Amino acid sequence: MVAISNSNYNYLNFLAKFGIGGAHPGGIELSKKVFQKESIKRSTQILDVGCGTGQSAAYLALTYGANVTGIDNNTIMVEKAKERMASGPLSVKIIEGSIENTSLLDDQFDLIISESVLSFVNKPRALKEISRLLKSGGRLIAIEHTLNEHTINKEEENEIKQFFGFDALLKENDWISLLQQAGFHNIEVEKGIVVDSEADYHFSKDIDLEYYSTMEKLAEINENYEEILSYRIYLCTK
Numbered sequence: 762m763v764a765i766s767n768s769n770y771n772y773l774n775f776l777a778k779f780g781i782g783g784a785h786p787g788g789i790e791l792s793k794k795v796f797q798k799e800s801i802k803r804s805t806q807i808l809d810v811g812c813g814t815g816q817s818a819a820y821l822a823l824t825y826g827a828n829v830t831g832i833d834n835n836t837i838m839v840e841k842a843k844e845r846m847a848s849g850p851l852s853v854k855i856i857e858g859s860i861e862n863t864s865l866l867d868d869q870f871d872l873i874i875s876e877s878v879l880s881f882v883n884k885p886r887a888l889k890e891i892s893r894l895l896k897s898g899g900r901l902i903a904i905e906h907t908l909n910e911h912t913i914n915k916e917e918e919n920e921i922k923q924f925f926g927f928d929a930l931l932k933e934n935d936w937i938s939l940l941q942q943a944g945f946h947n948i949e950v951e952k953g954i955v956v957d958s959e960a961d962y963h964f965s966k967d968i969d970l971e972y973y974s975t976m977e978k979l980a981e982i983n984e985n986y987e988e989i990l991s992y993r994i995y996l997c998t999k
């Protein structure tokens with residue numbers, strides 16, 4: 762087993778230092794398939810919560826001409842997302858901040874996407890904020906790690922939670938309850954499929970060796986828990 766010796770070398774900092782785009786299960790190719798089923802137009806106002814390096818935000822602006830705002834609370838991710846947007850005239854605004862408490866105005870978005878972000882935050886708080894920001898009838902799409910209906914022992918559970926920095930490991934019904942409690946309806950759940958997405962890296966110049974251990978540990982976790990830990994796409998309406 763590869764040990765991670767220092768909590769600064771956590772999973773999210775590893776993603777930021779490597780500048781991994783499409784850092785959610787299924788990657789950008791899954792996102793493209795999911796977006797195709799929504800009615801996204803030039804006038805659609807979209808918020809990409811925990812936008813990371815901005816791969817989905819850029820794709821939505823380029824493909825649909827939509828107005829996209831990306832928010833992320835990691836300074837390195839925000840810098841890399843801004844760099845990506847500077848490479849062309851894209852209608853994307855990137856802001857640094859937490860989705861648990863933003864200064865954005867009420868009822869301004871038609872669509873909010875959260876691609877592997879809710880698992881890392883205070884979920885009730887973030888969902889309350891997302892609901893506040895969505896227009897009535899607006900859509901939320903969340904692609905989130907989800908436990909399959911397998912039994913998992915405490916040790917395994919702790920290993921996964923500790924590695925990713927999750928406060929809990931949720932099953933499909935747990936996610937549905939959270940969405941319902943936040944007032945969302947028409948909740949649909951799609952099972953994760955395996956999709957090949959091209960790697961997208963924007964490396965920082967100063968990557969500590971320790972982060973390469975995080976990469977090894979990620980591969981180990983993915984392999985060991987492939988049957989247990991999967992993902993779902995949660996689609997719902999405010």
Ligand SMILES: C[S@@+](CC[C@H](N)C(=O)[O-])C[C@H]1O[C@@H](n2cnc3c(N)ncnc32)[C@H](O)[C@@H]1O
Pocket residue numbers: 773776781782783784785810811812813814815816832833834835838858859860861875876877878881882
């Ligand atoms: C697994 S990454 C996914 C990034 C991006 N959605 C993607 O698919 O490439 C999770 C992202 O959520 C961001 N994040 C974590 N907590 C957050 C919070 N409270 N508010 C905003 N962003 C947050 C992290 O900085 C990171 O960029």
